[in-house]
Every structure is written in C-alpha cells, then in structure tokens.
Amino acid sequence: EDALLPAPQNISILSTNMKHFLTWSPVIVQGETVRYAVEFQGEYEREYANESWIPICECSLITATVCNITEDISATVAYNLRVRADVGTRRSEWGTLKGFFNRITTSLTPPLMKVIADGYHLLVELEDMGPAFQFCVVYWKKGQESRMQQKVVKEVSSVVHLDTMEAGSDYCVKAQTYVEAINRSSSFSQTQCVRAQGGRSMWL
Amino acid sequence: SGELYCSLPNPRNVHFESINMKNVLHWSAPEGTGDGVLYKVKYSVYGVGKWIRKPECRNINRTWCDLSSETSDYEEQYYASVKAFLNGMCSDWMETTRFNPLTDTKIDPPMVSVSSTEKSLSIILTAPEKWKRSPEGESVSLLQVYPGLQYNVSVLNKKTKKRWFFAVSNNTLVVPWLEPGTAYCVSAEIYVTTPLLHSGFSKEYCIATLKDKTA
Amino acid sequence: TAGNKIFHLGPCRVSMSTAEIRSGFTAIKANIQARDPIRTLSILSHPHSLHKVKSSDRCCITHHLFNFYVDKVFKHCKTEDSYVNRKISSIANSFLSVRRKLGQCHEQNKCMCGQESAEKFKQILANYEGLNVTSAAMKSLGELDILLDWME
Numbered sequence: 001e002d003a004l005l006p007a008p009q010n011i012s013i014l015s016t017n018m019k020h021f022l023t024w025s026p027v028i029v030q031g032e033t034v035r036y037a038v039e040f041q042g043e044y045e046r047e048y049a050n051e052s053w054i055p056i057c058e059c060s061l062i063t064a065t066v067c068n069i070t071e072d073i074s075a076t077v078a079y080n081l082r083v084r085a086d087v088g089t090r091r092s093e094w095g096t097l098k099g100f101f102n103r104i105t106t107s108l109t110p111p112l113m114k115v116i117a118d119g120y121h122l123l124v125e126l127e128d129m130g131p132a133f134q135f136c137v138v139y140w141k142k143g144q145e146s147r148m149q150q151k152v153v154k155e156v157s158s159v160v161h162l163d164t165m166e167a168g169s170d171y172c173v174k175a176q177t178y179v180e181a182i183n184r185s186s187s188f189s190q191t192q193c194v195r196a197q198g199g200r201s202m203w204l
Numbered sequence: 205s206g207e208l209y210c211s212l213p214n215p216r217n218v219h220f221e222s223i224n225m226k227n228v229l230h231w232s233a234p235e236g237t238g239d240g241v242l243y244k245v246k247y248s249v250y251g252v253g254k255w256i257r258k259p260e261c262r263n264i265n266r267t268w269c270d271l272s273s274e275t276s277d278y279e280e281q282y283y284a285s286v287k288a289f290l291n292g293m294c295s296d297w298m299e300t301t302r303f304n305p306l307t308d309t310k311i312d313p314p315m316v317s318v319s320s321t322e323k324s325l326s327i328i329l330t331a332p333e334k335w336k337r338s339p340e341g342e343s344v345s346l347l348q349v350y351p352g353l354q355y356n357v358s359v360l361n362k363k364t365k366k367r368w369f370f371a372v373s374n375n376t377l378v379v380p381w382l383e384p385g386t387a388y389c390v391s392a393e394i395y396v397t398t399p400l401l402h403s404g405f406s407k408e409y410c411i412a413t414l415k416d417k418t419a
Numbered sequence: 420t421a422g423n424k425i426f427h428l429g430p431c432r433v434s435m436s437t438a439e440i441r442s443g444f445t446a447i448k449a450n451i452q453a454r455d456p457i458r459t460l461s462i463l464s465h466p467h468s469l470h471k472v473k474s475s476d477r478c479c480i481t482h483h484l485f486n487f488y489v490d491k492v493f494k495h496c497k498t499e500d501s502y503v504n505r506k507i508s509s510i511a512n513s514f515l516s517v518r519r520k521l522g523q524c525h526e527q528n529k530c531m532c533g534q535e536s537a538e539k540f541k542q543i544l545a546n547y548e549g550l551n552v553t554s555a556a557m558k559s560l561g562e563l564d565i566l567l568d569w570m571e
Contacts, residue, residue, distance in 0.1 A: 075439065079512075251460060
C-alpha cells in the first residue's frame with residue numbers, strides 16, 4: 001500500500017453547547033478527490049480494550065474536512081481522535097488530535113431568552129438547546145436585587161411561567177444554562193426587564 | 205396431547221401493549237389463514253427456568269391475552285409466546301422480545317381537576333394508578349412506582365390565545381391574578397426523567413374565572 | 420432530559436447521572452437482548468434479586484457491579500454492527516465516569532461490604548462463569564436495565 005499521501009494536519013475540535021466537531025486542513029492532491037475517515041478512542045478503549053479505535057461511519061470516505069462527533073463523545077472522559085486521507089487505494093498515515101478532548105471543556109453560551117409580562121404574570125421563553133440542557137432563571141423586582149429568586153427549568157416548552165408580579169412594578173430576569181452531565185453552567189444572559197400591568201408597559 | 209404437525213404459518217408481531225402496567229399480549233393472525241385459527245399462550249419470568257401456560261388463553265380465537273396479573277411484579281422481566289392451531293396443524297411458538305414493565309409501559313396523562321375564583325385557578329393533578337387485579341385491590345399510584353415523576357401543566361387563555369407552561373413537582377398548582385370572567389383551558393402531562401417516560405398531554409379542561417362582582 | 424440524581428447508596432449520597440447510560444442502552448436493547456437466547460438464566464436477577472439487597476450493602480454491590488461491567492463485560496461485547504459498537508463504547512466510557520463518582524463513597528468510608536453483598540456478588544460471578552464468555556458478556560449487557568432500574 002502506497003502511504004505517500006500526507007496525513008491530515010491542523011486537526012482540532014470546535015465544541016460549543018455540547019455539540020462537538022472535529023476539523024482539519026484539506027489534503028491537496030492535484031486532480032484527485034481526497035476522502036477522509038475519522039476514528040475515536042475513549043478512555044475505556046485505551047485502558048480496557050487494547051487501545052482500540054472505533055470508526056465513525058458517518059465520517060467515512062467523506063470529502064468534507066469536518067465531522068460531527070457529538071453522538072460518540074457521550075461520556076465525560078478523555079477522548080482521542082484521528083483522521084486519515086484516502087485517494088483511491090492510496091492511504092495516508094493517521095493524523096491524531098494533539099492532546100485529548102473531554103466534553104467538559106465545551107464552551108457554554110448564555111441562552112437566548114425573551115421575557116414577557118402578561119398582565120401580572122412574569123413569563124420567559126427559552127430556546128430549546130437539547131436534552132442535555134437545563135436553565136437556571138433568576139428574577140427579581142427592580143430595586144430589590146438582594147431578593148433574587150431562582151427557578152430551574154428542565155422541560156423547555158415555549159412560554160414558562162415564572163411568577164406573579166405586583167401591579168405597575170418592574171421585574172428583571174436573567175438566565176444561564178446548566179449541563180448536568182458535565183456539571184457546568186454558562187454565564188448569565190443579558191438582563192431583561194418588564195413592567196407589570198397597572199403601569200406604563202415598556203422594555204427597560 | 206401429542207405434538208401436532210407444525211407447518212401452520214406462525215402468528216406475527218407478538219408483542220406486549222402496556223398502559224399503566226396493564227400488560228396485554230397482542231399478535232396478528234398467521235398469514236393467509238382465514239377464520240377458525242385458535243391460539244394458546246404461555247409466558248416465563250426472565251431468568252427462571254420454566255414456561256407457564258395461561259389457561260384463560262387456551263384455544264382462544266381472539267388475538268390478545270391479558271397477562272397483567274402474571275406480569276405485575278415490575279422488578280421482574282418477562283417473555284410471552286403464542287402458538288396457533290388450525291385443522292389439526294399448528295405453528296411454532298412465537299415469542300415476544302424481553303418485556304420490562306417498568307420501562308416498556310406507557311403512562312396515561314394525569315387527571316386534571318380545575319376550580320376557579322374571580323381571579324385564580326386551582327388545579328389538582330392526579331397521577332394514574334398502576335393496573336390492579338380487582339377494583340377492591342390496593343391502589344398503587346404511579347407516583348409510588350416512579351418517584352421522580354413530575355407534571356408539565358399548560359394553561360391557555362382563550363381570550364388572548366396565550367399559553368403558559370408550569371413545571372409542577374407536587375400535585376397542586378394555583379394560578380393567581382387572572383382576568384375575571386375569562387375562559388381558561390388547562391391540560392397536563394406527566395414526565396419521568398429516569399427511565400425516560402412522557403405521558404403526552406391530557407385533554408383540555410376548560411373553566412371560566414368568575415365575573416368581577418365590583419365591575 | 421439528562422437527570423443528575425442524588426443516589427442513596429446506603430450511607431453514601433452521590434450525585435450522578437445515569438440518563439446517558441440509560442439512553443445508550445435503550446438504543447441497542449432490542450439488538451443486544453436478541454443475541455441472548457437463554458431465557459432460563461439471569462446474571463443479575465436470579466436466583467437472588469438485586470431488590471433484596473439491604474440498604475447498607477447497596478454501595479458495595481453497586482461498586483462491585485460497575486467494576487464487573489468495566490473489567491469483564493464490555494470487552495467481550497464487540498459486534499459486527501458499528502452502530503451497536505459505538506453505543507457500547509458510549510456506555511462503557513459513561514461507566515468509567517460514574518465509577519469515578521462511586522469512588523467518592525469509598526473515600527468517605529461509606530461503602531462497606533457486608534456478608535450479604537459478598538454472597539450476592541459471588542452468585543453473580545457464578546452465574547457469569549456458568550456460560551461461555553461471549554454469551555455471559557452479551558447477557559450481562561442485555562441486563563443493564565435491571566441494574567439501572569435497581570439503582571434508580
């Protein structure tokens with residue numbers, strides 16, 4: 001087998017909100033279509049299964065230089081990842097990610113949030129970020145920052161009721177995501193304030 | 205009786221259908237057999253060495269058999285099997301996959317009772333009961349079977365068409381500060397996180413807040 | 420949704436999530452159990468049910484069982500189906516991180532092994548060794564829901 005084909009380089013991970021992507025630089029072979037294959041190895045494979053590698057079939061013989069590895073990075077342990085280039089029967093060496101990847105390092109962004117005042121009721125609309133996510137929603141009456149209240153929202157179904165408000169008062173809300181599988185939270189979203197019925201209704 | 209000549213086509217799609225742990229074995233008639241097919245049923249507890257016949261489902265012509273009583277211990281798992289007979293011929297025994305009542309049952313939505321005052325709704329949620337042998341039998345709420353059971357309640361303002369959702373851990377919810385003389389429709393679903401089970405939403409229960417006496 | 424729970428393992432309280440193990444197993448349950456033709460024998464639940472284990476022994480049995488799966492079971496469960504293999508890898512790696520959490524119980528000296536748990540675990544190993552290794556491993560993997568139902 002001819003291994004003159006260079007191994008893929010610049011292999012790296014893009015991981016945001018528990019969605020993990022492996023990317024690499026394209027291998028250029030004039031006039032040829034280069035295809036790639038991706039494999040992963042978890043801590044279990046390293047420690048207990050003779051350092052075996054497992055192919056990701058969705059990223060087998062692909063021409064793209066990115067692979068969605070989210071489905072396979074499904075434990076909070078250190079993973080190894082590698083990529084190989086193929087042109088016809090020619091095959092490169094494996095290019096391996098420098099260092100391990102653990103999903104605990106995923107970057108968590110604050111949730112998109114919309115605060116609604118409906119009469120005397122304070123409500124919030126949160127984006128559905130997938131089953132791994134819960135939301136910690138903090139709300140308070142403006143001016144009473146010391147008496148913040150918190151609600152954990154697990155099931156995101158459109159408009160979630162937070163509390164009732166005093167007439168004409170302003171209430172502020174901010175939210176962060178929480179991922180139990182890695183026991184980490186995002187930073188808080190921008191604060192949004194609304195006014196309860198019985199006064200001028202405006203966004204502050 | 206001696207074993208008959210077993211070349212009859214097999215019953216198909218032998219499976220449990222379970223709701224609130226009422227566990228009923230269902231199957232489809234063998235292909236190409238008209239009327240007159242009879243069946244017998246047996247079941248076994250996984251890990252225990254013997255098949256047990258179900259007398260009430262011997263030589264039956266229907267294609268279901270209620271095995272709730274035999275599979276009521278949800279700390280066990282089960283198999284069931286069906287054999288068909290017609291004109292002196294029989295089929296092979298056809299088995300279910302392994303049935304785990306705890307994870308393979310479907311849960312009915314909760315019962316929802318709503319009362320109202322001028323400005324509030326009071327909602328009481330009741331989780332369905334686990335199937336029981338007889339009406340006099342001891343009632344076991346699914347809340348006891350699934351301690352992590354929670355409710356998701358939807359409240360729709362019929363006038364504004366706005367729908368709110370409430371996550372409720374216990375079984376009551378009071379929604380204060382509503383508009384007098386307004387129709388609201390309430391429905392609720394049950395969800396359990398481990399094992400992952402969703403009941404789907406109940407039908408809607410509509411009620412109006414009382415009219416404002418001072419208006 | 421993923422649900423971290425506080426597991427009460429006798430005197431020990433440990434917060435962990437089995438939801439991902441549960442969803443990984445649910446995805447391959449029918450496939451794995453179909454590979455186990457032996458109805459008359461269970462590794463985990465007969466002759467003695469896990470549900471009969473005393474509360475004080477829960478931690479020890481859980482810890483033994485997680486080691487059992489990591490050390491003995493998963494490595495003999497390779498299949499010809501790449502999707503199934505990937506899910507088994509996901510479960511096995513999740514076992515490692517849950518086992519690490521169970522280790523907290525040991526550190527807190529709240530994972531005592533009583534006579535009963537020793538007997539129970541010995542029975543489990545005897546059930547396991549009573550079959551050839553691939554059948555035993557596949558049967559054990561097919562019984563993961565028995566372990567999870569009992570733990571949860």
